[in-house]
Amino acid sequence: MKFDDKIPIYYQIKNYIYRQIIIGELAPGDKLPAVRQLAVDLTVNVNTVQRALGELISEKIIEPQRGKGNFVTEDKQTIEKLKKLLITDQLKELYENLHKLNVTDQEILNYLQDYINERKQVQS
Amino acid sequence: MKFDDKIPIYYQIKNYIYRQIIIGELAPGDKLPAVRQLAVDLTVNVNTVQRALGELISEKIIEPQRGKGNFVTEDKQTIEKLKKLLITDQLKELYENLHKLNVTDQEILNYLQDYINERKQVQS
Amino acid sequence: MKFDDKIPIYYQIKNYIYRQIIIGELAPGDKLPAVRQLAVDLTVNVNTVQRALGELISEKIIEPQRGKGNFVTEDKQTIEKLKKLLITDQLKELYENLHKLNVTDQEILNYLQDYINERKQVQS
Amino acid sequence: MKFDDKIPIYYQIKNYIYRQIIIGELAPGDKLPAVRQLAVDLTVNVNTVQRALGELISEKIIEPQRGKGNFVTEDKQTIEKLKKLLITDQLKELYENLHKLNVTDQEILNYLQDYINERKQVQS
DNA sequence: GTGGTCTAGACCACG
DNA sequence: GTGGTCTAGACCACG
Numbered sequence: 314m315k316f317d318d319k320i321p322i323y324y325q326i327k328n329y330i331y332r333q334i335i336i337g338e339l340a341p342g343d344k345l346p347a348v349r350q351l352a353v354d355l356t357v358n359v360n361t362v363q364r365a366l367g368e369l370i371s372e373k374i375i376e377p378q379r380g381k382g383n384f385v386t387e388d389k390q391t392i393e394k395l396k397k398l399l400i401t402d403q404l405k406e407l408y409e410n411l412h413k414l415n416v417t418d419q420e421i422l423n424y425l426q427d428y429i430n431e432r433k434q435v436q437s
Numbered sequence: 438m439k440f441d442d443k444i445p446i447y448y449q450i451k452n453y454i455y456r457q458i459i460i461g462e463l464a465p466g467d468k469l470p471a472v473r474q475l476a477v478d479l480t481v482n483v484n485t486v487q488r489a490l491g492e493l494i495s496e497k498i499i500e501p502q503r504g505k506g507n508f509v510t511e512d513k514q515t516i517e518k519l520k521k522l523l524i525t526d527q528l529k530e531l532y533e534n535l536h537k538l539n540v541t542d543q544e545i546l547n548y549l550q551d552y553i554n555e556r557k558q559v560q561s
Numbered sequence: 562m563k564f565d566d567k568i569p570i571y572y573q574i575k576n577y578i579y580r581q582i583i584i585g586e587l588a589p590g591d592k593l594p595a596v597r598q599l600a601v602d603l604t605v606n607v608n609t610v611q612r613a614l615g616e617l618i619s620e621k622i623i624e625p626q627r628g629k630g631n632f633v634t635e636d637k638q639t640i641e642k643l644k645k646l647l648i649t650d651q652l653k654e655l656y657e658n659l660h661k662l663n664v665t666d667q668e669i670l671n672y673l674q675d676y677i678n679e680r681k682q683v684q685s
Numbered sequence: 686m687k688f689d690d691k692i693p694i695y696y697q698i699k700n701y702i703y704r705q706i707i708i709g710e711l712a713p714g715d716k717l718p719a720v721r722q723l724a725v726d727l728t729v730n731v732n733t734v735q736r737a738l739g740e741l742i743s744e745k746i747i748e749p750q751r752g753k754g755n756f757v758t759e760d761k762q763t764i765e766k767l768k769k770l771l772i773t774d775q776l777k778e779l780y781e782n783l784h785k786l787n788v789t790d791q792e793i794l795n796y797l798q799d800y801i802n803e804r805k806q807v808q809s
Numbered sequence: 810g811t812g813g814t815c816t817a818g819a820c821c822a823c824g
Numbered sequence: 825g826t827g828g829t830c831t832a833g834a835c836c837a838c839g
Contacts, residue, residue: 319444319445319448320443320444321443321813321814321815322814322815323814323815324443332537332538335538335539336537336538336539347825347826347827348826348827348828349825349826349827357815357816358815358816358817359816359817359818359827360814360815360816360817361814361815361816363827363828363829364814364815366827367828377827377828378824378826378827379566379570379822379823379824379826379827379828380606380822380823380824380825380826380827381823381824381825381826381827382825382826382827383826383827396538399534399538400535400538400540400548401552403530403531403534403535404531404548404549404552405552406527406530406531407527407528407530407531407549408549408552408553408556410523410527411524411527413456413460414456414459414460414520414523414524415459415460416524418553418557421549421553422546422549422550422553424524424528425528425531425532425545425546425549426546428525428528428529428532429532429542429545429546432532433542442751442813445836445837445838446751446837446838447837447838481838481839482752482838482839483839484837484838484839485837485838485839488837488838566828567692567693567696568691568692569691569821569822569823570822570823571822571823572691580785580786583786583787584785584786584787605823605824606823606824607824608822608823608824609822609823609824612822612823644786647782647786648783648786648788648796649800651778651779651782651783652779652796652797652800653800654775654778654779655775655776655778655779655797656797656800656801656804658771658775659772659775661704661708662704662707662708662768662771662772663707663708664772666801666805669797669801670794670797670798670801672772672776673776673779673780673793673794673797674794676773676776676777676780677780677790677793677794680780681790693828693829693830694829694830695829695830719810719811719812720811720812720813721810721811721812729830729831730830730831730832731812731831731832731833732829732830732831732832733829733830733831735812735813735814736829736830738812739813749812749813750811750812750839751811751812751813751837751838751839752810752811752812752837752838752839753810753811753812753838753839754810754811754812755811755812810838810839811837811838811839812836812837812838813835813836813837813838814834814835814836814837815833815834815835815836816832816833816834816835817831817832817833817834818830818831818832819829819830819831819832820828820829820830820831821827821828821829821830822826822827822828822829823825823826823827823828824825824826
């Protein structure tokens, strides 16, 4: 995994795990890879992983079981809320950043439509 | 100005100045506020402002004139390119982040449309 | 049983058994539940129970009999002393912690009286 | 400072700072000693202090100012609530632990009164 | 000088 | 094997 060096790594790991849960790669009740395994997979230090997991635990996204590992919350509502929150955060950021550049609502939609079309063409 | 404490402040200042230039708040050839003034306005340390300006200078977005201050580039094409780059970066980030959450192209557009509509309603 | 995750579980199990003995749930000479049974009851690993019992044995609170199990000491004085010790430890901890918050002797008593009164009202 | 080796050090540091704030040793708006200074004073590692402070920050008890240090919240209500919470937690723990030993409400009060009297005598 | 983040490595409680 | 905590030491952003 590549990290953006402008943002704390533990923070990017949090977002990575958020995503795994939302797309179902990690289902409710699933055990996360061992902390040390995650550290190897992500080529970061164990403590950095711990920091990310620590925050996820305090957010009730994952639940630790002593000596067994960390598990994705069984509460599907929590996950559903998380998904909506992440999506809205993204939309909000795009919207506000483009508005600060004096781009109008309609232009934002057009730009996005164009962007998507271009990606399709490149792809095909 | 509020800063996101996950991202270096000097970096956020750079983006702030990019925006001022793109929306014409700072026109080509305009003199930027004095470094010390910017530091006061942004409630930030002078060194931090200097670091942001240093990078803008090496990117040719602004040009220093000895003893006079810093001036926005006269090259309108550079500014136009900058604007496109910033917009595309935003779109790309939204698009990729939502795709990582398994949101389809059409859904992205719908979500954005919904988001914009909701904002309008709140506003009015 | 719920465990405080800031304190070693074996330590909390020790206190749990202390209590069972003091309130007579486990009388002098009584056989303790089998280690494996305790582990199930407390939803804890057998090793953890063993560690707690090991310390209780070295404190002469319980006595192991080869192949038969562990038995509560017959020495009632030992139990009586244990009770006084536990109570005094509790009082000492309360007293010292509140004194560190600059609460006076009289205030401690008042606070406790108030606390007890409130509990009664909630109950009734 | 002496630490109880059954409880995480970072947790004991949190409580230590809680106390300093409640007794006014650290007043609202006061700057805390530098992280590295605290580490020296408490003879623990800087990271351990950081962990304690990190939690105090997320609890809004202290506020970090980038590059300047950490400051006690100016919100006296937050501090007042904290004090009440700490006292109630102590009372609750005493009460519940003694009740588990079958000590009655009246006995708890008597024991505490006796304990306080004894301490006075020893002192004088 | 001040806090924030990270790495490397260790030891412990628990399963 | 698994996570939790801690130490020692480093580098960076910011003041």
